[in-house]
Amino acid sequence: MRSTETALTSDVRGAVLRRGDDRLPDELAGFQTAHPHRPDVVVGARDADDVVAAVRHAAAHDLPVAVQATGHGHTTGLERGVVVTTGRMRGVSVDPVSRTARVGAGARSADLVGAAAGHGLAPVSGSFPGVGVVGYTLGGGLGLLGREHGWASDHLRAAEVVTADGILRRVGPGDELFAALRGGRPEVGIVTAVEVGLVPLGExxxxxxxxxxxxxxxxxxxxxxxxxxxxxxxxxxxxxxxxxxxxxxxxxxxxxxxxxxxxxxxxxxxxxxxxxxxxxxxxxxxxxxxxxxxxxxxxxxxxxxxxxxxxxxxxxxxxxxxxxxxxxxxxxxxxxxxxxxxxxxxxxxxxxxxxxxxxxxxxxxxxxxxxxxxxxxxxxxxxxxxxxxxxxxxxxxxxxxxxxxxxxxxxxxxxxxHSPAVRELLARVRAEHDPRGVFGPC
Ligand SMILES: Cc1cc2nc3c(=O)[nH]c(=O)nc-3n(C[C@H](O)[C@H](O)[C@H](O)COP(=O)(O)OP(=O)(O)OC[C@H]3O[C@@H](n4cnc5c(N)ncnc54)[C@H](O)[C@@H]3O)c2cc1C
Structure with missing residues (x-):
C-alpha cells in the first residue's frame, strides 16, 4: 500500500514541499512578510486536480488548510496542516464576445488587465497590479472605477471551488455558495478559477x-x-x-x-x-x-x-x-x-x-x-x-x-x-460546505 506521503506526492503534478524543505521560503514568499505560514506541507498546485488532492489529503488526516496566492491579504499563518499555493495557476482567457474572462486562481490583476486590454476591455480592477484577482474579487473588490461599475464581485459570473470534502464544484447564480463568494470571502474552500465580466474601456x-x-x-x-x-x-x-x-x-x-x-x-x-x-x-x-x-x-x-x-x-x-x-x-x-x-x-x-x-x-x-x-x-x-x-x-x-x-x-x-444577513449566509454556507472547519472560522 502507498504511504499517504507518497500518495500526495504522486497525485500532485505541481510541487509538494514538506517542513524543512529549503525551497519553502521561496514557495511561501508573499507581499506580506509578517505571520508566515509554517505548515507541515505546502502543495504548489498546478491545476484543480492538485487542489483536490491537497484538500482530500488534509480531510483524510484532519489537518487545517489555507490558501495563498500573492500574500497581499495574508493575515495569520498556519502552524500545521496544509497550505495550497496557487501561483502556478495564472492562466487567463478572454472571450471578447461575451465580455468575460476565465481567470486562474493565481492570476494577478496585471495578468487579467493585460489580457483584456487587447480587446478594448477591462476588469473592475483595483489600485495595485500585483494583487490576486481571486482574493480581490472574493473580498468584494473595490476598483478605481468602482463608482461607475460597482464592486468587482458584482461582475463575478461563476466560480470553480474545491470545498472541504475535496469535491470540485462549479457554482453560479442560484447557489448560496456563489452568493457567499461574491464579497463574503467565505473561506470554505479553494477557488480554482473564476469567470468575471469585463467592461469596455479604452484610455x-x-x-x-x-x-x-x-x-x-x-x-x-x-x-x-x-x-x-x-x-x-x-x-x-x-x-x-x-x-x-x-x-x-x-x-x-x-x-x-x-x-x-x-x-x-x-x-x-x-x-x-x-x-x-x-x-x-x-x-x-x-x-x-x-x-x-x-x-x-x-x-x-x-x-x-x-x-x-x-x-x-x-x-x-x-x-x-x-x-x-x-x-x-x-x-x-x-x-x-x-x-x-x-x-x-x-x-x-x-x-x-x-x-x-x-x-x-x-x-x-x-x-x-x-x-x-x-x-x-x-x-x-x-x-x-x-x-x-x-x-x-x-x-x-x-x-x-x-x-x-x-x-x-x-x-x-x-x-x-459583515452585516447580520451576510453573517447568516456565511454560517449556512460553512455548515453545508465546511462543517468541520477545515478552512478555519469565517
Ligand atoms: C498594496 C495593496 C493594494 C490593494 N489594493 C486594493 C484595491 O484597490 N481594492 C481592493 O478591493 N483591495 C485591495 N487590496 C486588498 C486585496 O484585495 C486583498 O488583500 C486580497 O485578499 C488580496 O488577495 P491575494 O490573493 O492577492 O492575497 P493572498 O494573501 O494570497 O490571499 C488573501 C486571502 O484571499 C483569499 N483567497 C486567495 N486566493 C483564494 C482562492 N484561490 N480560494 C479561496 N480564497 C482565496 C483567502 O482568504 C486568502 O487568505 C490591496 C492590497 C494591497 C496589499
Missing amino acids: VVGGGLFVEAEDAGRLVPVVRRLGDEAPESLGISLGVVPVPDLDVVPAPIRGRTVLHVRLVAPDAAVARAAEDAVREAAPVLLGGLRELPWTESGSIVGEPEVPHAYEGTNVLVTTLSDEALGSVVAAARSASVGCVVDVRRLGGALARPADGPDAVSFRDAGWIVRVLSSTEGESTAAVRAAHAAVLAPVADAGLGRMAAFVYGGSPVSAAEL
Whole structure:
C-alpha cells in the first residue's frame, strides 16, 4: 500500500514541499512578510486536480488548510496542516464576445488587465497590479472605477471551488455558495478559477497630485466636495503619505509627509475639471494627470512594490465632513508611527444592489477611511494605538470595516466585517460546505 506521503506526492503534478524543505521560503514568499505560514506541507498546485488532492489529503488526516496566492491579504499563518499555493495557476482567457474572462486562481490583476486590454476591455480592477484577482474579487473588490461599475464581485459570473470534502464544484447564480463568494470571502474552500465580466474601456485620464501637508486646510474641503458632487465616473481618493528619505524619491516630496490626491475617469473633461479644482486649492509639488491605458492604472496610486510586514485597518462611513476628514489627516501627520492613510470615495454603483444575492456588506457606505503602517521596527501596540488615533474622528460613525483592507493581525470582529444577513449566509454556507472547519472560522 502507498504511504499517504507518497500518495500526495504522486497525485500532485505541481510541487509538494514538506517542513524543512529549503525551497519553502521561496514557495511561501508573499507581499506580506509578517505571520508566515509554517505548515507541515505546502502543495504548489498546478491545476484543480492538485487542489483536490491537497484538500482530500488534509480531510483524510484532519489537518487545517489555507490558501495563498500573492500574500497581499495574508493575515495569520498556519502552524500545521496544509497550505495550497496557487501561483502556478495564472492562466487567463478572454472571450471578447461575451465580455468575460476565465481567470486562474493565481492570476494577478496585471495578468487579467493585460489580457483584456487587447480587446478594448477591462476588469473592475483595483489600485495595485500585483494583487490576486481571486482574493480581490472574493473580498468584494473595490476598483478605481468602482463608482461607475460597482464592486468587482458584482461582475463575478461563476466560480470553480474545491470545498472541504475535496469535491470540485462549479457554482453560479442560484447557489448560496456563489452568493457567499461574491464579497463574503467565505473561506470554505479553494477557488480554482473564476469567470468575471469585463467592461469596455479604452484610455482614461488619471494620476496623482502631491500637495504639502500644510495645505490640508485648503485641500480637504475640495477633495470632500469633489467626492460628493463629481459624476460617478470620477474615481477619487486622498492619501496621506510619509515619503521615505531616499535618493530615488523626487526631491520635492523626499523625506516628508505629503498629501496625494488620486483622480481617474474615462471622460477626460471630468478628470481635468477635478484636477483644476485641486490645483486651484493648493500648489502641486509633483505629479499631474495624463492619458493612460488601463494597463498603466497602477501608476495612479503608485503603491510601493517591495514586500514588507504591515498592519492595516479601516472604517466605512456613510458621510464624511470636512472637519472629520481634516482631523484624520491631522492625526496621521502627528502619529508616533508612520501611517499611510487612504480615504476613498465610494457611492455610485457601489451603493446599488448586485443583480442577485451577494455578500458585500455596508453598500450604503459613502467613504472608506484606511490606515496602514509598516510594522518593521515598530511595536504592534504602538501601531494599533496610532491606527486607533487616526480613525478616531470617524470611528463613532463607522458602519463596519472592509475585510479586504484589514491587514496583518489587526484586530477585528465578524460583526464589524459583515452585516447580520451576510453573517447568516456565511454560517449556512460553512455548515453545508465546511462543517468541520477545515478552512478555519469565517
Ligand atoms: C498594496 C495593496 C493594494 C490593494 N489594493 C486594493 C484595491 O484597490 N481594492 C481592493 O478591493 N483591495 C485591495 N487590496 C486588498 C486585496 O484585495 C486583498 O488583500 C486580497 O485578499 C488580496 O488577495 P491575494 O490573493 O492577492 O492575497 P493572498 O494573501 O494570497 O490571499 C488573501 C486571502 O484571499 C483569499 N483567497 C486567495 N486566493 C483564494 C482562492 N484561490 N480560494 C479561496 N480564497 C482565496 C483567502 O482568504 C486568502 O487568505 C490591496 C492590497 C494591497 C496589499
